[in-house]
């Protein structure tokens with residue numbers, strides 16, 4: 470068994486907890502006496518979650534705000550450490566998908582600001598304490614979309630691949646300090662993010678099931694956690710194909726003939 474929290478962490482900190490996967494993970498980890506810091510912009514949704522957490526015996530700490538705001542995240546980390554203590558598990562989960570593509574304009578900047586910079590703003594303020602105490606497990610919720618450039622998702626794929634690259638380096642740097650980091654790459658999950666997706670979402674699962682998978686499979690503190698395998702494997706294969714062949718496959722699935730590619 471992994472030392473520290475393996476079976477029951479005492480203190481969890483999670484961003485993007487007002488809906489979807491973040492909310493499901495807070496509930497999945499909620500046991501009697503666990504202190505859970507929850508962050509998101511929608512205070513009413515956090516309040517609703519905190520009542521549910523309290524009913525389960527957990528002790529919630531609410532922080533309504535924006536992960537893009539570095540100074541808010543620094544103040545939040547320090548408030549959480551002084552009132553609830555240093556977290557055993559930090560989950561950088563807040564994320565958006567947004568519009569993307571050639572006409573997306575500022576949306577790509579927003580996606581990068583939340584998915585990449587927001588995750589860094591979440592993790593960095595906790596690092597000095599974790600390193601000093603030689604403990605802690607950081608979970609970063611990325612996506613299987615980090616594996617390859619997907620059509621219509623340039624901003625999202627870019628933000629998640631940048632995040633994975635940063636996390637891979639940070640994990641390496643933290644090993645000598647006794648701090649672990651797992652990059653979590655889920656496939657499709659039924660949440661607000663995917664509710665209006667017009668395209669097929671193979672192997673989609675519900676948020677509570679995704680949360681159960683993450684809790685169970687992150688216990689061994691793996692470097693990377695990809696699921697479901699039934700989607701991760703084909704996407705990994707697609708990612709190593711020559712670009713033109715991959716594009717033809719995408720056009721085929723969209724029932725379109727490939728136009729002449731730009732050379």
Ligand SMILES: NC(=O)c1ccc[n+]([C@@H]2O[C@H](COP(=O)([O-])OP(=O)(O)OC[C@H]3O[C@@H](n4cnc5c(N)ncnc54)[C@H](OP(=O)(O)O)[C@@H]3O)[C@@H](O)[C@H]2O)c1
Nearest residue numbers: 485487488489490509510511535536563564657658660662
């Ligand atoms: N759903 C999927 O198929 C899927 C697949 C792979 C990976 N993921 C990843 O899973 C994570 C959770 O997404 P989800 O599917 O659960 O979507 P969701 O239901 O839309 O949840 C997103 C969460 O992020 C929070 N958030 C967004 N922008 C924020 C900001 N600027 N500051 C603070 N919090 C912010 C939202 O809260 P507020 O709006 O209240 O701030 C909400 O709690 C994301 O990182 C996403 O990329 C999702």
